[in-house]
Amino acid sequence: MKTSFKANFIFLFTILLLVSCSRKKDKFINRNFHAITAEYNTLFNGYNALDAGRKSLNDGYSDNYWDVLPIERMQISDEIILPGQSKNSDFTKAEEKAVKAIQKHSMNIEGKERNPQIDEAYLLLGKARYFDQRFVPALEAFNYILYKYPASDKINQAKIWREKTNIRLDNNELAIKNLKRLLFVQEVEDQDLADATSMLAQAYLNTKSVDSAITQLQIAANATKSNDERGRYQFILGQLYNQLGYKDSANIAFDKVIELNRKTPRIYMISAYIEKIKNFDYSTQNKSELLELLTELEEDRENRPFLDKIYHQKANFYLDNNLDSLAITYFNKSLRTRSKDSQLIARNYETLGNMNFDVSEYKLAGFYYDSTLINLEENSKPYRVIKRKRNNLEDVIYYEEVAKVNDSIIKLVKASPEERLDFFNAFIEDIKAKEAAEKEQAEAEEQLANLNSAVTSVPNNQTNIGSRSAGLPGQASTFYFYNPTTVAYGKNEFLKNWGDRPLEDNWRWSSKVKSGGGASSVAGANVLALASDEERYNPEFYISKIPSEAKEIDSISKERNYAYYQLGLIYKEKFKEYELAKTKFVNLLNSNPEERLILPSKYNLLKIYEALGENGEAAIANNEIISKYPDSRYATILSNPDLVSDTDADSPEALYEALYHQYENQEFAEVISKSEDYINRFDGEPIVPKMELLKATASGRLFGLEAYSKQINNIAVTYANTPEGIEAQAIEANVLPKLANTKFTVANDSISSGYKVVFKFDEANKEQIKTFKETIDKVLKNIKYYSLSSSVDVYNPKTTFVVVHGLKNEQVAKTFDQLLTKEDKKKIKQPYFSIASENYQIVQIHKNLDAYLSKNNK
Template sequence: MKAVVKIFGLCLVLLLVVQSCSRKKDKWLNRNFHAMGTKYNVLYNGNLALQSGLDAINDAYSENFWELLPVERMQVDKDVIKPGQSQNADFQRAEEKAIKAVQTHDMVIKGKEKNPQIDEAYLLLGQARYYDQRFIQALEAFNYILFKYPTSDKINTTKVWREKTNIRLDNNELAIKNLNELIETEQLSQQDMADATAILAQAYVNMNAKDLALEQIKIALENTKSNSYRARYKYIIAQLHEEFEEIDSAKAYYSEIIEMHRKIPRPYYINAHLSKIRLQDLNNYNKLEYEEYLTKLEEDRENRPFLGKIYYQIAQYYQNIESDSVAEVYYNKSLRSQTTEQKLKAINYSILGDMYFDRSVYRTAGAYYDSTMTNHEERSKMYRLYKRKRDNLQDVIFYEGVAQRNDSILKLVSMSDEERALVFTDIVEKIKKRDEEREKLEDAAKRDNSGLTQAGQNMAPLVREVGDTGKKESSFYFYNPTSVAFGKNEFLKIWGDRPLEDNWRWSTKGRSVEQSISAEDELLATATDEERYDINFYLSKIPSEPKEIDSIAKDRNYAYYQLGLIYKEKFNELNLAKDKLQILLGNNPEERLVLPAKYNLYKIYELLGQTDQANIAKQDILSNYPDSRYAELIRNPRAALDQEANSAENLYKKLFEAFENQNYEQVLTQCEKAVLDYDGDDMVPKFEILKAAAKGRLEGFEAYKEAVNYVALTYPNSEEGKRASELLNTAIPIMAKKDWYNEEDSENFYIVYQFENETEENIKKFAELMEQKVKNVNYFDLTVSKDVYDRNTTFVVVHGLKSINGAKGFAQILNEDKKNKTKITRPYFSICSENYAIVQRHKNLNAYLDLQ
């Protein structure tokens, strides 16, 4: 009997379950069955997935405390998400659960939703899409709730989320309007009020209305109960007070964050300390207490992850009290700390670069500026700023390297054989010592990494037995400092000192011109293992030919001259400029550098107030170079005012206009003269590249290529030199092609009339006549030009014809014109535009005519 009752009861329960599964019946049992299933099954798992995704976002997010914090901890990626893709599997799972809740548990009966959990499913759907950065789709989900479930208890929360999404879509004005309306008309819960006012503050920040943002973020602070959010909002408030220069208020909020201590995430606590320190007025503060405060932060073990910023703040303190040597130590300690903040690295490198720049140690400053740029985005304003600084140092670093390298070679040249032998004996001893140390490292690395056979094999972590304890110790290559040190030395030995950049293995990437290569480095690079320790090998490499020695001396002298001008004009380092020019004059330079160097020294003496030296230099120029333009500038100070009109810049503009007017012979002659007159001036490379272009127009491709190559080799650090180098690698190989174009494939043809050794007047008259002729042609859009071919030949060209036969026919019509007495009887040839370019470029007109 009991068994029958149990079976009957089980069947009854199953019947009730089956009845409740229906989504078409508006019964208490049906509503509650689906509501419970939605809440405690599908939505529960969906919310777990959403939280897991949020935790992943928070773990990956890196706060930028250098700038005003955003209200929400979320990094928006710039990459576009394609349809069907997701950035985070957890958010995708949450979205799937929300969709499943709607598909399996919604109860729309007579147009009304009977399951009270479905609005939460749509809210979860919108949130998952929002955090997955698919904001348009998220907005659709929130708008659906507002349209379909206006009486939902989640309606205010949904409105807040909708405006968060609008802000992400840059609809800040709409969000501000809707949020203000929501706050004024609805009775919000404390958390909804906190969220609404916080994102309203973010919208005001985006609109640059930070005073209004400050009011709203304070309201958010009053309403939120989360300590993490309270710390964040307080930090934002303090930052805003800083921007408004309300320092006392800012320090007060930073102090409140510090008092929260272990209740909040550590980054807020540490950065509040550092910001408060930064705002402290050292004139009204006990320096001993200040230093103790900094030391305490530095020595606290819990602060180890933040040592980079702490060292930076200590460095700032010592720099402010003008203890630069200690500050430099701490900036370097900050760089060596295990920080991942590129912004901090960039700031440290830039400050150290500026410190060395102020000391006139430009090569080291340039290296720090290089590192600064690697820690900024290439398109950022700061990157461009430091690139300009670095470019300004390019020439001084290069010429300093040339001067030092050539000085060392010439010093060896001037030594006796015994003195040279002593020098290279010392060098060989150093090389031996360095090689012995490298071999020790190599042996140690081999012992410690016996399981590693060669670089490039599988680098999976290896283990080895330790004693008899049964424990294992990791011997992974990069965990072993000895192996790493050996690896670094091997890399330098094989590849040299290479910058961190793409295509680093290319031969041209070995060393940049800024890294002056010493004579010893060059010799070692070419030496065999036996020659490395052979003194005679080094002695044999010392230049002995007078021509070679003279060339080295000329390069050295030119480098000193350029350094003198750079220090004087670019950096206003008058004493450095004076030293370089005085060294130049003491080195018996070639005549072309003597007078410009003396005149620049004269101007430097004047600027330094060294009247006696200035007078001596002045009399020297007036006595020995009375007819020079420098003497004229000294005799007639007003000539300096007129110099602008006759400056190299203005001459270049005039010559460029002459080039455009095809006066190539004039351009060549005056450019050659300008190169001599303005030797050492920054404008000289411009004259050279213009001369190269004029030479190419007159003499053809080979002459142009040779001239461009000369500019690239002679002025490698100028803009023109770099452009010439680029032309050699890109345009010149294309221009070198001489293969004739198939004229049947062309759509543009010319009629060309050739004038050899004709007067300019005759050519001009003929061109004017042709212009009159083509004006009467309505069926073609024809134009006439006058093109120089070489020094003796000029073309008058009719442009705008569409076929070779059309060109020939038109020329024949002009020749047989019976209506007009002025027939065009001069010989001509027709050519397509592509072949005309080849003829002009390679000056091979006869080769083309032979094909016709």
């Protein structure tokens, strides 16, 4: 009996289940079956997947507190997603569940949806697409709800999410219009009101309407049920008030964030404290209370994840109160926290760089600016500002190093044998002390490595065999770059092969040696690396390396003097550091400089005396220049200051402009000759590298690639740290290899970019060339069906070409005279040859016309 009852019950339940599964019958049991199944199965799993995806999205997102925060925490990626792809598998799963709910449980009967959960499915579908950053498909889902389910209880949410999507699609004006209509027409309350007004605030922010955004954000902060959102909205309000200059209102908003304490993410509270501290008025408020607050924040254990920000702000406090040593300590503390905030790291390095810059520690400042650049977005405005400042320091660092090294060498040259011996004995003791310390450290590392091996050899499932260190936490790694012994060996081998070179592009070039670029400097950089074990501890080995020949010593002195001159100019012109500039010029004049550096140094000293208000010294320098160098340009400037300016006809800039004009007119021989004269006349001035580059280019046009290559190499080495030197290095690395080809191409109309007809003249017949050019121009106008032009091209000092351009066919170029009328043939009797444009370029670059003509005649 019991068995019969159970069987009957199962049978009836199965029949009932099958009947209720139908989506075509509008019955109470059918509607509720599909509604419950959709809500508590498919949609439940879909929303779980959506929440998981949002959590992973938030975990991977980092707010930029240096700028006004966005209302919604969501990282927008520029990555292009192809159809069928997804950025997050959780959102894909949520979308699949939403689609499944629609396909399996939709009850669209007679044009009306009978399942009350389907609008929820479409809402889930739109949200999943929205967070997966597929905004157009998301918009379609939200619009479908508005079209198909106008009476839905989710209608307000659908409208809000549609406008969120419009904002992401940059349709801000449309979003503002629709959200204002929603708030005016509908009674929107609670969280829907918070969501609508917060999104309206974002749209206003996007359109730069900050006042309107503040009004809406205040409503959102009061209406939201989420303390996370309330803390964020209040913090953004404070940022907006600060942006408008209302510091009191900003501080009130930040206080509301602080009052939330643990109810909201702690980062909001810490950031609110920091923003309030930035608004601190040192002239009216109590500094001791501020320092006490900073110390309290620093010592609170809960704030450990945010010490990078707290240390940075405390460093700024000390900096504002002229406590530089404490400021430096806390900037370095902030850096040691290994912060993930790249902008904070960049500001720490930049401030340290500025502090060193202000005390004329330019080399150290340069290192800090290098670190700053690494942590800034390339090509951003802050990046360009720091990059320009760093480039200005390049020459200072280079020439200071040259001066330092060469001063040391000259000092050793002048030292007595006893002084040299004492110096190198002390040097050898330093080497021994460093090697002893390195040996002790290497032994400690080896012991740790042995312990590490012993631990990893023990069969223990919890041993981290696959990790990089493969040992206990805190143990040293046996990886090559974590072993100081092998690293030291590698460094020594590098020094042996390459010398001491900076970490930068093209480091293998000879011009990149740190110690100054001269032969003596290169040798000095490698002395220790090349020494044998016996020689390393023998002072006589080092003494033997001191230059002894007069020519070599003179070269080192000249190199040092030129570095002094360049440093004086840089400190005077670029940094306005007149005391430093004066020191360099005075040291130069006391070092028996070459004649070419004396007069410009005295003139620059005169200008420095005037800038410093040292009128007596200025008057002496003025009289000395006028009396001792009466025929110089400087004497003319000082004698007639009203008649002469820096842009007069005899200024280096004006002469360069005139020279460049001659270059454009293909007066290459004249350009080369005058360049050499000007380079000697203005030696030591910033215009010289430009003239050298112009001379090299003119030489290349007149004499070919070999002459050009030789001079470019000279510029790259001699003026390595000037813009022209850097340009020459780029030419040497990238351009010259492409110009090395001397192989003529085989004529092919489908490949060649065109053909030229060339008439050859001797350079001496300038009048004949001019007359022929005028004639050919008239003749070319009479040729039908072709758009032809002519030019005069210098080939070499003895030969000039008149070239006809615009022919596309080889055969037409070879029979150019057949294009002429009978009358014009009588005018053009000069012999010619045809050449493909590519081959003409090779001929002009390599000056190998004879090779081309002999090949062509064959």
